[in-house]
Amino acid sequence: MSLMMQLLILVLLPVALLLPPGSQAGEIIGGREAKPHSRPYMAYLKIQRKGKTYICGGFLVAENFVLTAAHCNGDEISVMLGAHNIREQEQSQQKISVCHRIPHPQYNKETTNNDIMLLQLAKRAKLNRWVDTIALPRASEKVEAGAMCSVAGWGGTSTDCELTPARLQEVDVVVMPDATCARNPNGPYRDYNTSTMMCVGDPKTGKDSWKGDSGGPLVCGKTAQGIVSWGPPTPPGVYTKVSTFIPWIWETMRRLQP
Template sequence: MSLTMQLLILVLLPVAFLLPTGSQAGEIIGGQEVKPHSRPYMAYLEIERKGKTYICGGFLVAENFVLTAAHCNGDKITVKLGAHNIRKQERSQQKISVHHRIPHPQYKETTLNNDIMLLQLADRAKLNRWVDTIALPRASERVKPGDMCSVAGWGDTSTESESSPATLQEADVVVMPDPACPRKPNGPYSNYKSSTMMCVGDPKTRKDSWKGDSGGPLVCRKTAQGIVSWGPPTPPGVYTKVSTFIPWIQATMRRLQP
């Protein structure tokens, strides 16, 4: 892996908080704790990979499907729904194992293009006031630069220290024009692709996703328009553009539904 990719990839946040040298991942910077259970679609993912445990975010899109980032894949994934404080056993929580992991067939680990994955749950979630689905956009629906959206996760709250909160955090972030993530050779956004990615976060605000937020939703007007994917230590960050993948999501869910 090149030095550029080591610096950029939104790696998962290990539960032991030991990150590979020089790597970065998806937590909320400059945000605040959410009102408990105000985002009932949020999923907390525990990922086992080669004997280590990592965390990612995700979001419930049907009773038995969670959407997340393809780079959150592992040997085994367990999903926790209805959580606010993930260090407590809240009565609202539902813990469900993943039956099938379906990363996008064109996902590229080297460029993080097509960084999207569907998780089919082993059991259907029980929908209630703590656990519910979020709407997906229409195919090719566009979010305009200047639109205000929000991102949430249990990832780190600082780029300087490994400080992972117990409770769900959120931040408001603005959609940037594609040129704000310039594709300069050897630059931090050299792998940016406007057809499958979104450039999000004003560098002046310093509000951003960070380590451990990978796979969580970018929510614009109550719709999951993006997925936390990758980026440098300061905004803008890069999100998977969900609207591009609606035909694949729908076809995959239809194929796997019993």
């Protein structure tokens, strides 16, 4: 396995969970179960790719659009909204298929730059107390280092055990200065790009909190400021900086609105 492949370990979590020991998919470690339906924007993505099933997170930004990571792309994607326990059929759940997958045109698989994708839903979600949108930042809005944010997902909760939780997990994480990721040009962060990425998670806390589910939102205040993207096995992790892509997001949604 090349070094590059080892670094891009926020790969999708195969539902079959045939991950080799030591490989990591996006996951929440050192967190807690979220209060049911306290994050009504959370989306659970099931991705079919070359006959295998993977999972990712995502978040509802309009009645018929979900934002996620471009590396969560596949041949077919279905979205579940309003879920807390994904192994139960909750009355709050809405399952909707995706009719358009729009990864960012400059997404780079090698460097994971521009790791963002819009999914247009085949029908509008019914907004209610279980399913709702989350606010996006203003274009180029900055999140200061030291800000406390949170990330949530249904990824695994331990690096030793490959079971994934049925219920949504969440963890609090701190935004680090770009320099924490960018200062070592030859290390695991050599593809870190300050204009499109955020460096999140204090290496001292012991919470491997960068491992939210790939594609899930980094929520600061009430705004989705980041998207779980990639990173080495210990924090900080790298998140797509949503504010950089606001013009592209709005333009793409406008273009596709019937």
